[in-house]
Amino acid sequence: MHGFSYKNGSLFCEDVDLSTLAAEHGTPLYVYSAGTILDHYTRLDAALGEIDHEVAYAVKANSNLSVLRRLAQHGAGFDIVSGGELFRVIKAGGDPAHCTFAGVGKTRDEIIYALEQGIYSFNVESAEELAYLNEVAGELGRIAPAAVRVNPNVDAKTHKYISTGKSENKFGVDFGAIAGLYERASKEFKNVKLRGLQMHIGSQLTSIAPFIEAVEKVIPLVTALKEKHGIEFWSIGGGIGIIYKEALESGDPAWWENQPEETRPLTIERYGKELVPRLRNLGLKILLEPGRYIVGNAGVLITKCLYEKKGAAKTFKIVDAGMNDLIRPALYEGHHEIVPLTAPATTEQVTVDVVGPICESGDFFCQDRPLPDFQPGDHIALMSAGAYGFAMASNYNSRPLPAEILVEGATATVIRKRQTLDDLIAGEI
Numbered sequence: 001m002h003g004f005s006y007k008n009g010s011l012f013c014e015d016v017d018l019s020t021l022a023a024e025h026g027t028p029l030y031v032y033s034a035g036t037i038l039d040h041y042t043r044l045d046a047a048l049g050e051i052d053h054e055v056a057y058a059v060k061a062n063s064n065l066s067v068l069r070r071l072a073q074h075g076a077g078f079d080i081v082s083g084g085e086l087f088r089v090i091k092a093g094g095d096p097a098h099c100t101f102a103g104v105g106k107t108r109d110e111i112i113y114a115l116e117q118g119i120y121s122f123n124v125e126s127a128e129e130l131a132y133l134n135e136v137a138g139e140l141g142r143i144a145p146a147a148v149r150v151n152p153n154v155d156a157k158t159h160k161y162i163s164t165g166k167s168e169n170k171f172g173v174d175f176g177a178i179a180g181l182y183e184r185a186s187k188e189f190k191n192v193k194l195r196g197l198q199m200h201i202g203s204q205l206t207s208i209a210p211f212i213e214a215v216e217k218v219i220p221l222v223t224a225l226k227e228k229h230g231i232e233f234w235s236i237g238g239g240i241g242i243i244y245k246e247a248l249e250s251g252d253p254a255w256w257e258n259q260p261e262e263t264r265p266l267t268i269e270r271y272g273k274e275l276v277p278r279l280r281n282l283g284l285k286i287l288l289e290p291g292r293y294i295v296g297n298a299g300v301l302i303t304k305c306l307y308e309k310k311g312a313a314k315t316f317k318i319v320d321a322g323m324n325d326l327i328r329p330a331l332y333e334g335h336h337e338i339v340p341l342t343a344p345a346t347t348e349q350v351t352v353d354v355v356g357p358i359c360e361s362g363d364f365f366c367q368d369r370p371l372p373d374f375q376p377g378d379h380i381a382l383m384s385a386g387a388y389g390f391a392m393a394s395n396y397n398s399r400p401l402p403a404e405i406l407v408e409g410a411t412a413t414v415i416r417k418r419q420t421l422d423d424l425i426a427g428e429i
């Protein structure tokens with residue numbers, strides 16, 4: 001569920017008319033619903049309510065300071081993947097003691113910074129990294145809190161670029177090598193305190209089965225680690241998928257009720273119902289690292305149609321956002337629902353490609369998709385763009401980054417200014 005719907009023929013975010021925002025702030029423009037973000041956070045928190053747990057929001061999905069601040073104020077922890085993300089969390093008022101630090105390639109500077117800030121855990125991805133963490137912590141005269149990421153070799157059944165829990169992926173330590181590594185660490189790595197175990201099998205999982213498979217596979221391991229090494233937490237990662245194909249429709253609770261049982265998408269309530277009984281008696285604090293679930297359906301990218309180009313084979317609607325603003329379709333064949341800001345007067349559709357201005361054939365938002373026949377000057381929204389949208393945007397083709405707006409009820413706040421041409425060259429000589 002989310003805060004985007006038509007009211008009297010205009011697409012609104014909460015109580016704000018998106019056409020007004022587009023007119024005032026220009027396009028391309030990211031708009032987020034704070035109510036949706038906090039609703040998702042609160043529902044996930046509640047779904048795990050029966051057990052000792054913490055929701056560590058995956059900052060990489062959307063790292064705007066105002067988004068982080070709202071989540072920190074509601075008690076979220078944070079899963080970070082760089083010194084830069086830790087810096088953002090601290091600036092937003094987040095507590096480093098509730099931060100976990102993931103990633104296969106942490107640098108010396110990042111390790112030192114995170115140690116000095118007192119993070120909760122380094123989620124370590126190899127024996128080599130654990131040895132290095134031990135070394136750097138020793139130099140600083142500190143004990144580094146850590147967890148090893150186990151690769152459970154479970155197929156997350158998602159796009160190959162965002163599947164992480166198979167042996168052929170670069171992530172984590174092989175399931176069979178974990179017990180030996182904890183044993184070795186307890187003897188050799190005196191500057192490391194292994195306080196947990198971590199896993200994350202992939203992103204955009206829309207069925208519960210891979211989560212159950214991974215949890216059931218790792219329970220005996222985590223139980224043994226608790227007995228032998230006294231670990232206190234288990235992070236089961238993020239990865240909960242969202243609705244992309246009928247994003248607008250899914251804002252309505254009735255849409256969910258009307259989904260047939262067999263094909264009903266994963267809900268957070270189901271996630272909690274299936275996992276909580278399996279996790280309840282482990283005596284461990286359970287961490288979650290959701291990114292997309294919290295912010296994905298809470299954001300849209302608004303863009304304006306510039307031209308309609310009728311080619312020999314296709315009709316192209318050329319818009320003012322490009323793959324530099326939202327790269328998911330180009331990179332993962334990601335589907336984003338496209339809806340006009342003004343509800344179409346007829347149900348007639350035309351089959352088109354919606355493309356950006358970038359000099360690449362991969363610069364498209366959809367191909368051969370039936371859509372309402374919007375015209376140059378009209379605005380459209382690319383739905384479900386709150387996660388991995390702005391966060392993955394770039395200045396490619398020397399295009400300034402778009403502005404970001406946060407809506408709270410009837411209030412819209414610019415939470416990041418549109419870049420200027422001067423911003424584009426700042427730092428260059």
Ligand code: LLP
Pocket residue numbers: 058061079102103162200202203204237238239240289290291292293328332387388
């Ligand atoms: N924890 C770890 C260790 C991760 O690597 C990730 C995501 C998450 C948590 C959060 O996963 P989520 O709950 O958001 O699925 N750019 C891609 C997604 C990349 C995900 C990377 N890791 C996309 O746009 O689909």
